[in-house]
Amino acid sequence: MKQNLSRRAFLGLGATAAAAAGAMGLAGCSQPQSATPAPQTGTDATPAAGGAPADFVPNFMTAPAVPESVAETKDCDVLVIGLGLSGCAAAKAAAEEGAKVIAVEKSPELAAVSMAGDFGVVGSQIQKDLGIKWAGKDVIVNQLMKDMCYRPTSDFLGYWYDHSGEDFDWFVEGADFEVLKSTAANQETDKPCYIRPKCFPALEGYDYTTEYYPYFHGTITTNPNMQWTLEAAVAAAEAKGAEMIYSTWGEQLITDESGKVTGAYVHDADGAYTQINANAVVLATGDWGNNQDMRDYYIPWANEFMSFYTTMDAAGEVGNTGDGHLMGLWAGAHMELGPHAPMTHHMGGPLGVDGYLQLNINGERFMNEDIPGQNIADQLSRVPAGPNPMSGADDLRSWQIFDAKWPTEIAKMPDGHGYVNHFVADDEVDAYATVLSGFGLGYTTKAMVEGTEGLIVADTIEDLAAQCNLPVETVVASVNRYNELCAAGHDADFGKDPRRLFPVSEPPFYAYPFGSAGMLVLMGGLEVNKKLQPLNAEGTPIEGLYATGNVQGGRYLVEYPVTVAGISLGTALSFGRLAGMNAAGADVEATSQN
Numbered sequence: 202m203k204q205n206l207s208r209r210a211f212l213g214l215g216a217t218a219a220a221a222a223g224a225m226g227l228a229g230c231s232q233p234q235s236a237t238p239a240p241q242t243g244t245d246a247t248p249a250a251g252g253a254p255a256d257f258v259p260n261f262m263t264a265p266a267v268p269e270s271v272a273e274t275k276d277c278d279v280l281v282i283g284l285g286l287s288g289c290a291a292a293k294a295a296a297e298e299g300a301k302v303i304a305v306e307k308s309p310e311l312a313a314v315s316m317a318g319d320f321g322v323v324g325s326q327i328q329k330d331l332g333i334k335w336a337g338k339d340v341i342v343n344q345l346m347k348d349m350c351y352r353p354t355s356d357f358l359g360y361w362y363d364h365s366g367e368d369f370d371w372f373v374e375g376a377d378f379e380v381l382k383s384t385a386a387n388q389e390t391d392k393p394c395y396i397r398p399k400c401f402p403a404l405e406g407y408d409y410t411t412e413y414y415p416y417f418h419g420t421i422t423t424n425p426n427m428q429w430t431l432e433a434a435v436a437a438a439e440a441k442g443a444e445m446i447y448s449t450w451g452e453q454l455i456t457d458e459s460g461k462v463t464g465a466y467v468h469d470a471d472g473a474y475t476q477i478n479a480n481a482v483v484l485a486t487g488d489w490g491n492n493q494d495m496r497d498y499y500i501p502w503a504n505e506f507m508s509f510y511t512t513m514d515a516a517g518e519v520g521n522t523g524d525g526h527l528m529g530l531w532a533g534a535h536m537e538l539g540p541h542a543p544m545t546h547h548m549g550g551p552l553g554v555d556g557y558l559q560l561n562i563n564g565e566r567f568m569n570e571d572i573p574g575q576n577i578a579d580q581l582s583r584v585p586a587g588p589n590p591m592s593g594a595d596d597l598r599s600w601q602i603f604d605a606k607w608p609t610e611i612a613k614m615p616d617g618h619g620y621v622n623h624f625v626a627d628d629e630v631d632a633y634a635t636v637l638s639g640f641g642l643g644y645t646t647k648a649m650v651e652g653t654e655g656l657i658v659a660d661t662i663e664d665l666a667a668q669c670n671l672p673v674e675t676v677v678a679s680v681n682r683y684n685e686l687c688a689a690g691h692d693a694d695f696g697k698d699p700r701r702l703f704p705v706s707e708p709p710f711y712a713y714p715f716g717s718a719g720m721l722v723l724m725g726g727l728e729v730n731k732k733l734q735p736l737n738a739e740g741t742p743i744e745g746l747y748a749t750g751n752v753q754g755g756r757y758l759v760e761y762p763v764t765v766a767g768i769s770l771g772t773a774l775s776f777g778r779l780a781g782m783n784a785a786g787a788d789v790e791a792t793s794q795n
């Protein structure tokens with residue numbers, strides 16, 4: 202019985218499936234370093250027949266064959282697999298601890314996730330100099346835990362709060378960048394790299410304590426994206442002797458008789474293998490949003506979300522295929538129990554995710570619209586889909602409806618990720634040139650809104666409904682009912698905050714289609730201890746192995762929270778650094794009790 206239970210934990214599957222996997226030799230997939238390679242290990246495994254989910258062993262649990270020969274052997278103290286944000290932090294940290302570091306990256310060059318730049322970090326010198334003050338750790342960590350249904354490891358969030366600011370300062374050391382004084386400030390230099398505080402200063406009158414979903418101010422955004430921060434970290438690591446090898450795929454870990462990880466087999470684009478022996482390996486390969494088999498197995502309900510991840514490997518394939526998760530699983534680690542959390546925050550239309558009336562494709566109101574984009578995406582999953590005039594696909598979920606009063610109303614919408622709160626008049630456009638040229642920064646003009654592709658404009662609700670291909674009578678009834686609730690100042694139907702009950706009453710009327718959300722990354726990682734060592738079936742750490750970034754479990758479960766914008770980069774940075782330090786022998790625990 203004990204055996205069955207632990208095998209089950211090992212796989213993160215049902216007990217029967219675990220037994221089947223054992224029969225297929227999964228436990229032996231990582232060969233002792235000195236053992237004669239067994240070319241066919243595991244490759245004959247097929248999914249077990251049978252209808253019960255517990256009988257099914259997914260193909261991804263089958264390790265590739267151990268290479269028959271290796272072209273080269275290398276030795277190091279710390280091998281980092283994956284040079285995204287967390288891998289760069291790990292490589293720099295390990296090199297600074299004095300370790301001989303090798304890092305492999307399957308992209309042809311250092312390539313940060315494009316468009317990523319919001320760093321939810323707390324208390325960096327940059328933030329202090331700007332006068333940014335975050336809410337307290339107790340408030341933020343408790344809210345994050347609540348947002349994620351108390352499934353993450355609280356210690357990890359506490360550690361992030363205590364360390365991420367200092368980690369950010371450390372990460373960007375040596376980079377040449379400008380810091381804008383506010384979200385709307387124009388650049389004062391011609392430096393290509395700059396940091397912009399997000400939603401700063403806070404919207405006048407905004408008080409997170411009065412919000413259904415609070416937004417915590419303090420995030421800073423690297424522009425044009427985070428590439429230059431990774432370059433700074435890599436330069437620092439290389440200055441300490443780290444060797445970065447691109448166009449090279451980490452494929453599987455090497456373990457000794459005791460199960461300790463002693464290195465990895467990696468290969469180049471021609472399939473030539475290198476055996477890299479290491480005292481410790483850091484898995485920093487990002488998420489598994491583009492591993493269809495893993496998605497089908499762990500999170501089939503998220504298949505409606507098209508992936509937005511764009512970093513490509515040297516073979517032209519998209520990079521977030523869960524390689525590190527799989528390497529860990531094959532070496533005895535287990536996937537944390539879910540629910541895993543897709544990052545799917547909707548960005549809305551020309552007025553972002555502002556809490557205007559939304560009608561589904563039947564013309565009916567269906568929710569309290571005053572919620573963040575991540576939660577809008579969740580709710581849109583519940584309503585029927587229809588033909589989307591914007592995408593051409595059957596993924597239209599709702600229409601956001603507003604009227605001519607929007608320029609004065611948007612200042613009353615919540616502050617935070619995905620909202621548009623600032624109306625810039627035509628004669629002020631020059632003063633806001635930098636922020637208006639950015640994406641999703643909360644500032645807009647009449648011309649920008651009215652020029653939005655796909656925006657429907659009409660002088661009557663009937664015409665608006667007809668142009669949206671919605672049932673006219675239902676839309677008219679829905680709008681009338683909504684306007685009554687607005688007049689009463691009480692949303693008896695869905696409980697929207699009265700501060701955001703704006704009647705749809707003054708033409709022209711506008712409608713913008715909301716499709717299904719896209720998925721940026723898929724959160725769900727290997728179960729780890731506080732030193733970031735993946736745990737085996739018995740809950741024992743796998744020696745010589747560390748998991749960080751989106752390979753690390755315990756950070757996000759159930760829901761990816763946008764109450765702190767950019768917390769994914771914030772934690773990937775802090776835990777990347779910690780994993781690198783520990784892999785180099787530092788022995789530090791991620792705890793909230795600093």
Ligand SMILES: Cc1cc2nc3c(=O)[nH]c(=O)nc-3n(C[C@H](O)[C@H](O)[C@H](O)COP(=O)(O)OP(=O)(O)OC[C@H]3O[C@@H](n4cnc5c(N)ncnc54)[C@H](O)[C@@H]3O)c2cc1C
Nearest residue numbers: 283285286287307317318319451487524750751767769770
């Ligand atoms: C469009 C977009 C915008 C985003 N914006 C934000 C944002 O503003 N703020 C925020 O907090 N989060 C954002 N995210 C999410 C964020 O980018 C990720 O959560 C974060 O980058 C995770 O860091 P990581 O180090 O775990 O993985 P990644 O940064 O994804 O890096 C993983 C690296 O490992 C490499 N790799 C994978 N497999 C192998 C292998 N077998 N061998 C060698 N190398 C391998 C990959 O090529 C990649 O370079 C965004 C995501 C997307 C897609």
